[in-house]
Amino acid sequence: MxxxxxxxxxxxxxxxxxxxxxxxxxxxxxxxxxxxxxxxxxxxxxxxxxxxxxxxxxxxxxxxxxxxxxxxxxxxxxxxxxxxxxxxxxxxxxxxxxxxxxxxxxxxxxxxxxxxxxxxxxxxxxxxxxxxxxxxxxxxxxxxxxxxxxxxxxxxxxxxxxxxxxxxxxxxxxxxxxxxxxxxxxxxxxxxxxxxxxxxxxxxxxxxxxxxxxxxxxxxxxxxxxxxxxxxxxxxxxxxxxxxxxxxxxxxxxxxxxxxxxxxxxxxxxDVGSWHAVWELSAKDGQGNAARGTAVFEDSRNCNVSTDRALVALEGVEDLVVVATQDAVLVSRQKDANGLKRLVARLKTVAPEVTEDHIKVHRPWGSYQSVDNGDRHQVKRIIVKPGGRLSLQKHHHRSEHWIVVRGAARVTVNELVKTVHENESIYIPIGAVHRLENPGKIALELIEVQTGSYLGEDDIIRIEDEYRRT
The missing domain is CATH 3.90.550.10 (Spore Coat Polysaccharide Biosynthesis Protein SpsA; Chain A)
Structure with missing residues (x-):
């Protein structure tokens, strides 16, 4: 046929x-x-x-x-x-x-x-x-x-x-x-x-x-x-x-x-329905240990480690799952998939944010990640893909300071349109209408320092957005 x-x-x-x-x-x-x-x-x-x-x-x-x-x-x-x-x-x-x-x-x-x-x-x-x-x-x-x-x-x-x-x-x-x-x-x-x-x-x-x-x-x-x-x-x-x-x-x-x-x-x-299934599909050392990321095993057998950044070291244990992300760590028995299901259900009532999103948040234009925060400040690492363009927006409760560390940014602040290069910065006052774009061919990376009385993501008033989120 x-x-x-x-x-x-x-x-x-x-x-x-x-x-x-x-x-x-x-x-x-x-x-x-x-x-x-x-x-x-x-x-x-x-x-x-x-x-x-x-x-x-x-x-x-x-x-x-x-x-x-x-x-x-x-x-x-x-x-x-x-x-x-x-x-x-x-x-x-x-x-x-x-x-x-x-x-x-x-x-x-x-x-x-x-x-x-x-x-x-x-x-x-x-x-x-x-x-x-x-x-x-x-x-x-x-x-x-x-x-x-x-x-x-x-x-x-x-x-x-x-x-x-x-x-x-x-x-x-x-x-x-x-x-x-x-x-x-x-x-x-x-x-x-x-x-x-x-x-x-x-x-x-x-x-x-x-x-x-x-x-x-x-x-x-x-x-x-x-x-x-x-x-x-x-x-x-x-x-x-x-x-x-x-x-x-x-x-x-x-x-x-x-x-x-x-x-x-x-x-x-x-169907990769559990961390045990991930372990079964992964390459292992001579003691049956599997690792994604940096892990050290001493006198440990049949363990499964997945880590985004931190080194994970296991000693004297068997049949454990350890999963370390930047805001949560899971330690579990290898074969108790139902236990993890019960745990996530409990987390949804105790700390729902860790079941919904990562510290690194993906957006259609790239991603951002909170690296430090306090009562009146927050520091983010922002990456904008080549050709990426954030919405034209403003904030009622915070100002922002952008420092470019890689690439070049085209920045709009009210009537001003300016290209900001590596090691340069620009200040966005409270209430200013602004936009960030990456006109280049490499990823734009910048550090954003927010200061103000409220720093939540819902303090974004979108005026124009090519991703239709206004």
């Missing part, structure tokens, strides 16, 4: 199971956990062969839209980016992607993939896609069943049935995450891990969804039909999308349809 597959990358999850590295506004799919690329970028690269795959669709939300755009650009790839107005789980997200794919091709074949999964053997995964394609053309909804490497309790399982074509089997049943004894029985009985990735004809998926929840499918269809365009993003209609029931695609469709099929695959897959 000559028709190319449209990848649909689901990229809207918060990923708090890898706290404190992964947080609400900068989740795990955008982190560089295993090298130079994020799992989102690896997922895109996996389905970039133009002979098999068409232009991808990425479904995400307003908070992540510029991170998606930036990471696409780093790979030199383009995509249709759909923005959900609110989270509705994977059912409505996949339905929206399928409906949008039909606007490109009424007979579209879609491959729905999670953006935060790891596949170590791309060749085996692509072979599984080719295996499943004939069953998809015949009207089946194909999921990818992972050949179990162990009796895992953190995954759901699939019981395969009769052969449909080639290696593709009908699905006898889906089962929830089991206890250890049940997992061992499943593995012995030939069950497969449920990867949560799917391939289907868009029309078939929507018809099967419609059979069990016509209201939600109609709502999603209207959200796509009434979608707007903003800075190149496709913005799904909020009123319509809100009427779709929040539900996973497994519960909405896969457990109810008679068209479910599974292609078995062994491709080094992981």
């Amino acid at each position: 000559d028709k190319r597959i449209i990848p649909l990358i689901m990229c809207g999850g918060a990923g708090t199971r890898l706290w404190p590295a992964s947080r609400e506004v900068h989740p795990k799919q955008f982190l560089h956990l295993f090298g130079a690329r994020s799992t989102f970028q690896d997922t895109l690269a996996r389905v970039s062969d133009p002979d098999l795959f068409d232009r991808p669709i990425v479904i995400t939300n307003m908070a992540y839209r510029f991170m998606v755009l930036e990471q696409l650009a780093e790979l030199g790839l383009d995509a249709d980016i759909l923005l959900e107005p609110m989270r509705r789980d994977s059912g409505p997200a996949i339905a929206a992607g399928a409906a949008f794919a039909q606007t490109r091709d009424s007979e579209a074949i879609v491959l729905a993939l999670a953006a935060d999964h790891v596949v170590r053997d791309t060749g085996a995964f692509i072979a599984a896609c080719r295996q499943g394609l004939a069953a998809v053309v015949a009207g089946n909804i194909v999921t990818f069943g992972i050949q179990p490497e162990r009796a895992a309790t953190e995954y759901g399982y699939i019981s395969p049935d009769k052969v449909i074509t080639g290696e593709v089997r009908a699905v006898a049943k889906f089962v929830e995450k089991p206890d250890q004894e049940t997992a061992e029985k499943y593995v012995k009985s030939g069950y497969l891990w449920n990867s949560g990735n799917f391939m289907f004809r868009a029309g078939v998926l929507l018809d099967e969804y419609r059979n069990v929840d016509d209201v939600s499918v109609q709502a999603v269809g209207e959200a796509v039909g009434r979608a707007g365009r903003d800075l190149g993003f496709v913005t799904l209609d909020q009123e319509a999308f809100a009427r779709a029931r929040a539900i996973s695609i497994d519960y909405a469709v896969m457990e109810k349809t008679s068209r479910a099929a599974v292609v078995p695959v062994s491709c080094g897959w992981s």
